[in-house]
Amino acid sequence: MIYCVEDDDNIRELVVYTLESTGFQGKGFGEGASFYDGIKKEKPDLILLDIMLPKEDGLSILKKLKSNRDTKNIPVIMLTAKSTEYDKVLGLDLGADDYIAKPFGMMELVSRVKAVLRRGAPVEKSSETLVFDTLVMNQKKHEVKSEGESIPLTFKEYELLKRLMTHPNQVLTRDQLLEEIWGYDFDGETRTVDVHVRTLRQKLGKNADKIETVRGVGYRISD
Secondary structure, X not given: OEEEEOOOHHHHHHHHHHHHHOOOOEEEEOOHHXXXXXXXXXXXXXXXXXXXXXXXXXXXXXXXXXXXXXXXXXXXXXXXXXXXXXXXXXXXXXXXXXXXXXXXXXXXXXXXXXXHHHHOOOOOOOOOEEEEOOEEEEOOOOEEEEOOEEOOOOHHHHHHHXXXXXXXXXXXXXXXXXXXXXXXXXXXXXXXXXXXXXXXXXXXXXXXXXXXXXXXXXEEEOO
């Protein structure tokens, strides 16, 4: 079951129709109150959440979802008409799994949904610890420490850092990272990688400068 929280009736109905036409179950809500009632009755597998909602905006709803132990692990894709990077970064910092800027194509939406559901939240079985100077990743605990302090990362930030740390001093292209971590590849969507790199750097503190930007290509972690 996929919930779509969107106050525009036409968009909401089209999204639900598209989801059901492609093999999913979908249910739409026009605002937060009805959505909260719905989630009490049935937990969805994924939530499509618009930022600009009446009474309570999507970021506030997202924050409540991620602070509740019963809903914090439900994947959330933000739908936003806002083009400012601040809103995207804020949503990712609050725990959103992805974002799609309006207007968007329905097939792109379905592809994003499938990618997030496919990715899921796998349990890391390896006990290997990755060490890069004062940056340490314990894969068994799914924990990252920078300068000895634990750093809370979202799933995608963790996977992004993991790929960089397992390929030290090697340039990983934006397209490569997008396909490996997000599971899709749309023209222009490599900006998603850039936004996540920025939030990751902000969290790593003094180790932020170890993630280098290779202009026109991608990123690498190096000394």
